[in-house]
Amino acid sequence: MSALLEVRDLRLQFGGVTAVDGLSFEVREGEILAVIGPNGAGKTSAFNCISGFYLPTAGAVVFDGKAIVRAVPELWRRLGLVNLLQSFGLYRVLPSRVTKWGMARTFQNLRLFRELSVLENVTTAMHANLREGFWATLLHTPGYRRAEAACVREARGWLDFVGFEDDEQLYVTQLPYGEQRRVEIARALATSPKLLLLDEPAAGLNFNEKQALMRLIRKIRGLGVAVVLIEHDMGLVMELAERIVVLNYGKEIADGAPEVVKRDPAVIEAYLGVDESEDA
Amino acid sequence: MMQLIWNGLIVGSFYALVALGYSMVYGIIKLLNFAHGDIYMLGAFVGFFTLSAFGISNETSIPLLLVVLLLSMVTTGLIGVGIERIAYRPLRRSPRLAVLITAIGVSFTLEYGVRQIFGPNPEAFPIRLESSGFDVLGMRVTASQIVLVVIAAVLMLVLAHIVERTRQGRAMRAIALDPTGAQLMGVNVDRVIAMVFFIGSALAGAAGVMAGAYYGSIDFLMGFIIGLKAFTAAVIGGIGNLYGAMLGGVLLGMLESFGSAWFGGEWRDVFAFGFLILFLTLKPTGLLGARVVERM
Amino acid sequence: MRDLDLALKHVPLRAPAPLFERPQPPKGVFTSQRGFMRALGLLAVLLVAVLPFMDASRYTMSIATSALIYVMLCMGLNVVVGYAGLLDLGYIAFFAVGAYVSGIFTTVLGWPMWAALIATIIACITAGIIIGAPTLRLRSDYLAIVTLGFGEIIRITANNLKITGGPSGIHGIPSWSFGPWSFDDGFSLLGIDFPERVVFYYFVALVVIVVGVIGAGRLAKGRLGRAWKAVRDDEDAAEAMGINTYIAKISAYIIGAVWAGMAGQLMATHLSAISPNSFQFLYSALILMAVVLGGMGSTPGVIIGALFVSLAPELLRDFAEWRYLIFGVLLVVVMLFRPSGLWPATAVLPWLRRSRPTPPAFTEATAVPASIMESVDGTPTTDAHEGDRA
Numbered sequence: 001m002s003a004l005l006e007v008r009d010l011r012l013q014f015g016g017v018t019a020v021d022g023l024s025f026e027v028r029e030g031e032i033l034a035v036i037g038p039n040g041a042g043k044t045s046a047f048n049c050i051s052g053f054y055l056p057t058a059g060a061v062v063f064d065g066k067a068i069v070r071a072v073p074e075l076w077r078r079l080g081l082v083n084l085l086q087s088f089g090l091y092r093v094l095p096s097r098v099t100k101w102g103m104a105r106t107f108q109n110l111r112l113f114r115e116l117s118v119l120e121n122v123t124t125a126m127h128a129n130l131r132e133g134f135w136a137t138l139l140h141t142p143g144y145r146r147a148e149a150a151c152v153r154e155a156r157g158w159l160d161f162v163g164f165e166d167d168e169q170l171y172v173t174q175l176p177y178g179e180q181r182r183v184e185i186a187r188a189l190a191t192s193p194k195l196l197l198l199d200e201p202a203a204g205l206n207f208n209e210k211q212a213l214m215r216l217i218r219k220i221r222g223l224g225v226a227v228v229l230i231e232h233d234m235g236l237v238m239e240l241a242e243r244i245v246v247l248n249y250g251k252e253i254a255d256g257a258p259e260v261v262k263r264d265p266a267v268i269e270a271y272l273g274v275d276e277s278e279d280a
Numbered sequence: 281m282m283q284l285i286w287n288g289l290i291v292g293s294f295y296a297l298v299a300l301g302y303s304m305v306y307g308i309i310k311l312l313n314f315a316h317g318d319i320y321m322l323g324a325f326v327g328f329f330t331l332s333a334f335g336i337s338n339e340t341s342i343p344l345l346l347v348v349l350l351l352s353m354v355t356t357g358l359i360g361v362g363i364e365r366i367a368y369r370p371l372r373r374s375p376r377l378a379v380l381i382t383a384i385g386v387s388f389t390l391e392y393g394v395r396q397i398f399g400p401n402p403e404a405f406p407i408r409l410e411s412s413g414f415d416v417l418g419m420r421v422t423a424s425q426i427v428l429v430v431i432a433a434v435l436m437l438v439l440a441h442i443v444e445r446t447r448q449g450r451a452m453r454a455i456a457l458d459p460t461g462a463q464l465m466g467v468n469v470d471r472v473i474a475m476v477f478f479i480g481s482a483l484a485g486a487a488g489v490m491a492g493a494y495y496g497s498i499d500f501l502m503g504f505i506i507g508l509k510a511f512t513a514a515v516i517g518g519i520g521n522l523y524g525a526m527l528g529g530v531l532l533g534m535l536e537s538f539g540s541a542w543f544g545g546e547w548r549d550v551f552a553f554g555f556l557i558l559f560l561t562l563k564p565t566g567l568l569g570a571r572v573v574e575r576m
Numbered sequence: 577m578r579d580l581d582l583a584l585k586h587v588p589l590r591a592p593a594p595l596f597e598r599p600q601p602p603k604g605v606f607t608s609q610r611g612f613m614r615a616l617g618l619l620a621v622l623l624v625a626v627l628p629f630m631d632a633s634r635y636t637m638s639i640a641t642s643a644l645i646y647v648m649l650c651m652g653l654n655v656v657v658g659y660a661g662l663l664d665l666g667y668i669a670f671f672a673v674g675a676y677v678s679g680i681f682t683t684v685l686g687w688p689m690w691a692a693l694i695a696t697i698i699a700c701i702t703a704g705i706i707i708g709a710p711t712l713r714l715r716s717d718y719l720a721i722v723t724l725g726f727g728e729i730i731r732i733t734a735n736n737l738k739i740t741g742g743p744s745g746i747h748g749i750p751s752w753s754f755g756p757w758s759f760d761d762g763f764s765l766l767g768i769d770f771p772e773r774v775v776f777y778y779f780v781a782l783v784v785i786v787v788g789v790i791g792a793g794r795l796a797k798g799r800l801g802r803a804w805k806a807v808r809d810d811e812d813a814a815e816a817m818g819i820n821t822y823i824a825k826i827s828a829y830i831i832g833a834v835w836a837g838m839a840g841q842l843m844a845t846h847l848s849a850i851s852p853n854s855f856q857f858l859y860s861a862l863i864l865m866a867v868v869l870g871g872m873g874s875t876p877g878v879i880i881g882a883l884f885v886s887l888a889p890e891l892l893r894d895f896a897e898w899r900y901l902i903f904g905v906l907l908v909v910v911m912l913f914r915p916s917g918l919w920p921a922t923a924v925l926p927w928l929r930r931s932r933p934t935p936p937a938f939t940e941a942t943a944v945p946a947s948i949m950e951s952v953d954g955t956p957t958t959d960a961h962e963g964d965r966a
């Protein structure tokens with residue numbers, strides 16, 4: 001099988017802190033990969049680089065044959081114009097573009113659109129795929145009506161798919177936490193991704209909700225979508241993941257099948273070490 | 281030529297004093313305090329009010345100026361703290377838009393509150409520093425100008441000392457870097473923010489009194505343009521950076537001084553704001569500001 | 577599924593069909609929010625349209641037309657601030673650009689009014705790009721202060737240049753004319769004489785506002801409007817959903833600019849004279865106040881806010897003296913206690929409310945953690961660790 005996502009020697013520095021330090025892994029089509037590691041290991045930072053939000057200090061990210069990290073000509077680097085050019089969207093791939101290429105993500109801390117209804121949250125995510133021009137919207141042309149109807153239908157399809165059963169006209173802030181998590185996944189799916197990045201999707205969920213989440217993730221994989229998830233719940237990870245990448249202090253310390261990773265001495269040390277210092 | 285530099289330096293030191301408050305507040309709570317320019321105006325009016333209350337007018341004494349300066353600084357500092365407490369603190373976790381709009385409301389309240397009290401017409405500031413000057417290095421320098429520049433320099437040195445060398449200063453820098461972390465480390469965030477407002481407002485108040493004594497007349501809208509200019513100065517220097525604010529203030533003063541000489545005084549403000557836009561286009565972090573990646 | 581293929585671009589992944597059909601929402605005047613607002617709007621338009629038949633005096637018409645132009649400006653700013661969440665403190669500058677461009681092109685160059693309108697639109701788009709392009713990629717607060725500076729630049733430039741007539745401005749701007757007949761000529765209808773051209777501008781302003789309200793409402797509900805609101809609510813999340821936030825912001829900004837420019841042209845032709853004093857920062861602030869007081873993002877709220885801010889000083893003379901102070905205090909009070917304004921965008925008619933209460937647009941609890949105290953990436957991590965050990 002070919003690699004859908006390829007991360008090579010990814011490095012990310014914030015001033016003196018090296019959040020990601022030489023990370024390499026790949027994601028194959030339709031697989032479930034888990035990224036684990038103690039707090040502050042750089043998991044979220046790595047996600048942010050992969051989805052185009054942070055510009056890595058070095059390394060390459062290739063998604064579906066397209067480079068997400070762009071090379072900047074040495075001349076601009078010398079002239080110190082890199083930041084300026086990149087702030088105008090040159091020599092970088094914007095996260096919105098990455099999403100259009102078929103990579104969707106959720107956020108560690110829920111980030112739904114708080115002043116939009118549940119349905120609008122999901123339809124908003126179809127932005128890039130929707131044929132709806134400015135004038136068509138103003139004039140309410142048949143094409144526009146058709147697009148809106150299709151868009152709402154798709155959104156409802158996704159809401160049903162993730163098992164959202166509440167009123168779609170509610171504002172997201174009116175929903176319980178678990179439902180909000182579901183809506184966030186529906187919203188990510190509505191961008192019609194090939195790869196879905198989930199940042200701690202089970203955080204804050206109770207046992208039943210976690211079970212439902214596991215079923216949902218398997219269902220998503222069943223659609224042919226590859227899933228990469230960051231997760232602290234080992235039970236969930238071991239049951240769900242086909243492969244696990246372990247990070248510690250930005251470095252990759254293991255990559256392999258759950259049973260192998262579980263017994264890896266480096267992994268055990270990293271986790272036990274952290275537990276000690278945490279409890280202190 | 282030297283004259284232009286000298287004039288620029290004086291105006292620049294006013295800008296720098298106001299810019300410092302802007303920059304400090306921005307550095308610590310990422311708020312553009314639109315009302316900051318009006319604190320400068322309040323400083324001038326506090327001075328005016330006290331002096332008028334004692335029936336003083338047309339005075340030229342420097343010690344008196346210092347006394348009034350101190351008094352104004354304390355008053356405006358307290359007003360600044362009050363504003364933060366009433367208008368900004370409740371909104372600290374709100375969207376940025378809400379806080380910015382509140383700041384505009386505060387600015388309006390201050391301006392038109394003063395207008396209701398003192399009337400819409402300019403007032404003559406009771407202290408006028410004498411303008412007998414002497415020539416040095418081909419520029420005309422007056423004693424009062426030197427006094428103003430010295431006061432500004434002393435205030436900035438004191439500020440630098442506070443921020444760099446004291447516990448409170450360390451707390452300020454810590455909060456600017458990581459508010460949650462600082463709080464976890466036992467820093468009293470509310471108190472430090474209040475203190476930043478006190479210092480910033482006091483500096484602006486001082487600049488207001490000095491401007492009153494220098495230009496001779498004050499009015500309720502005098503803070504509007506200087507607020508904008510001070511912001512420009514803070515951006516040029518790198519917003520959030522104290523030395524940047526000082527540098528930016530002086531630099532903007534000089535740029536304006538040269539700009540007026542070349543293009544004519546009526547274009548001075550256009551020139552300054554043009555620079556603001558240019559800087560934000562090419563180097564939004566300013567001369568001394570560091571690039572930070574915003575946390576997501 | 578052909579419909580879907582026409583509506584959606586090529587997508588690798590389609591949603592499974594919805595599990596059940598949703599019932600059609602009600603459409604009646606009293607059973608749906610939309611129906612009710614439409615009826616209300618129609619009633620308001622009728623009332624406004626009837627006014628000249630009751631009192632067509634120059635004074636009334638002049639004030640009423642100015643109020644309508646005010647409404648127009650506030651609606652434009654509402655797109656920028658209310659929908660896209662961009663704080664524009666120099667909105668009056670685009671109004672000035674519109675007024676001056678049409679004034680100069682018709683008086684100095686002698687162009688017809690429609691050509692000047694096109695020139696106005698082009699000028700406003702250009703100005704919007706010049707200001708928006710560098711600043712909209714930065715934090716939102718920079719936009720606020722840059723637009724403030726831009727407003728001053730425009731005013732000072734108009735004050736200093738010869739072609740803009742310096743401090744005294746431009747006089748004798750011609751009216752709209754259609755062939756031999758112009759607005760100046762007037763005509764009679766139903767036995768009532770409409771000699772004043774202001775009456776025409778009153779109706780023109782009314783028609784433009786109605787078109788604007790419908791257009792803004794449609795845009796707000798469509799793809800672009802959703803993108804604006806998403807950017808306002810959470811820029812990073814919007815970007816992650818495939819919305820190019822830069823383009824979304826700049827489109828809102830330019831639409832706002834063009835709308836203000838058209839309002840400027842309307843005012844220039846209506847008053848036939850303009851001067852730099854009408855374009856002070858004060859007016860930008862007043863427009864913003866109207867939008868905030870009425871309710872950001874809410875069309876009925878903004879219209880009410882605009883009418884209040886523009887008509888209150890005319891109706892209450894004592895108020896005029898104190899109004900700026902009162903507006904300032906009101907602004908702070910509203911932001912502290914009712915940030916979504918008089919008529920919030922999320923307001924639901926009382927008899928249509930669902931069982932759960934509608935949340936205010938933003939309160940402390942619902943706000944996106946953005947500025948200080950930003951949770952260092954996520955609150956629920958501790959929970960996750962509980963699970964870890966379990």
Ligand SMILES: Nc1ncnc2c1ncn2[C@@H]1O[C@H](COP(=O)(O)OP(=O)(O)OP(=O)(O)O)[C@@H](O)[C@H]1O
Nearest residue numbers: 014019038039040041042043044045573574575953
């Ligand atoms: N924008 C930023 N600026 C500076 N430092 C940052 C930034 N973002 C993350 N960091 C730092 O990078 C390191 C890695 O953080 P990251 O959020 O990626 O960890 P994580 O593995 O996701 O942890 P958690 O399990 O708590 O979510 C941390 O030390 C963090 O403080």
Ligand SMILES: [Mg+2]
Nearest residue numbers: 043044108953
């Ligand atoms: Mg994380």
